[in-house]
Amino acid sequence: MPGQITENLKKKVAGRLAFYEDLGIRFFYRDRRREALFEQEKPVESLDNAMRPAEIAYQEPTLPKIPRRPGLQKVVSTAPSKMPPVPLPAAPGPSLFDAADKIVGDTLLRIREDLGECTRCKLYKHRHTIVFGDGSPKAELVFVGEGPGADEDAQGLPFVGRAGKLLTQMIEAMGLERQDVYICNVVKCRPPENRTPEDDEVSTCSPFLLRQLEVISPKVIVCLGAVAAKTLLRTNRGISQFRGQWLDYRGSKLMATYHPAYLLRNPNAKGEVWKDLQKVMAVLGLQARKGKPA
Numbered sequence: 257m258p259g260q261i262t263e264n265l266k267k268k269v270a271g272r273l274a275f276y277e278d279l280g281i282r283f284f285y286r287d288r289r290r291e292a293l294f295e296q297e298k299p300v301e302s303l304d305n306a307m308r309p310a311e312i313a314y315q316e317p318t319l320p321k322i323p324r325r326p327g328l329q330k331v332v333s334t335a336p337s338k339m340p341p342v343p344l345p346a347a348p349g350p351s352l353f354d355a356a357d358k359i360v361g362d363t364l365l366r367i368r369e370d371l372g373e374c375t376r377c378k379l380y381k382h383r384h385t386i387v388f389g390d391g392s393p394k395a396e397l398v399f400v401g402e403g404p405g406a407d408e409d410a411q412g413l414p415f416v417g418r419a420g421k422l423l424t425q426m427i428e429a430m431g432l433e434r435q436d437v438y439i440c441n442v443v444k445c446r447p448p449e450n451r452t453p454e455d456d457e458v459s460t461c462s463p464f465l466l467r468q469l470e471v472i473s474p475k476v477i478v479c480l481g482a483v484a485a486k487t488l489l490r491t492n493r494g495i496s497q498f499r500g501q502w503l504d505y506r507g508s509k510l511m512a513t514y515h516p517a518y519l520l521r522n523p524n525a526k527g528e529v530w531k532d533l534q535k536v537m538a539v540l541g542l543q544a545r546k547g548k549p550a
């Protein structure tokens with residue numbers, strides 16, 4: 257029957273998804289409500305515009321129109337035109353977060369020494385270099401990613417591969433340099449095949465991240481992607497439910513946005529990320545830098 261998903265088709269789709277996962281591609285969801293919202297609300301200025309020379313006009317990509325299937329009834333929605341923000345659960349109770357502020361006189365150097373040549377979780381088996389973090393220990397802005405990839409594992413520095421180059425462009429478009437901010441990850445060793453870090457790896461490694469944040473005590477933390485957001489906010493909610501909203505993390509303002517690797521696969525989402533970064537810039541009193549090459 258047309259439109260029915262057969263067992264054969266299901267198998268084919270599962271096989272294709274497994275194949276993409278093996279390649280490290282893990283974002284498959286589409287949030288249709290957000291797409292509808294985004295249709296109504298075009299970004300003030302796209303990240304592409306901010307990162308390209310002014311004379312190269314950015315073309316908003318046009319999506320192909322999907323024809324309505326005959327015989328389908330139009331559903332009249334009674335939902336409000338703008339979704340209200342989804343409140344996050346109340347601040348977490350006592351946990352490993354509270355262990356983080358018990359270390360009096362902690363420093364980044366001491367945290368790095370405590371991490372040592374870590375073998376606390378299985379990720380050490382495949383890593384070449386621990387990627388601790390990079391940037392200013394006095395940064396007002398900290399970016400938190402997921403975990404090192406191949407380039408980071410080789411160089412020992414966070415966000416130096418393709419996604420890292422895009423992050424650097426985003427930082428520069430915000431009127432900053434990389435050395436003005438601090439960049440780190442939830443896990444400090446590269447997960448094999450760039451897979452998502454597993455729960456035990458996150459819980460073993462994240463106390464070091466929490467100590468880093470405690471020492472730096474930035475005004476703003478930007479979580480790049482779901483793993484960072486879920487770790488710091490201790491939520492299982494999808495990132496699209498709270499992306500772009502100001503939240504609190506132990507006195508710092510926290511905002512989650514899409515991971516640059518996601519933007520490499522979905523350039524249409526750059527506008528949303530740029531809007532998020534504009535909110536960060538407003539809090540930090542930054543002016544957008546124009547004319548940065550993409």
Ligand code: URA
Nearest residue numbers: 401402403404414415
């Ligand atoms: N992706 C991350 O999450 N972190 C890096 O350091 C590089 C890519």
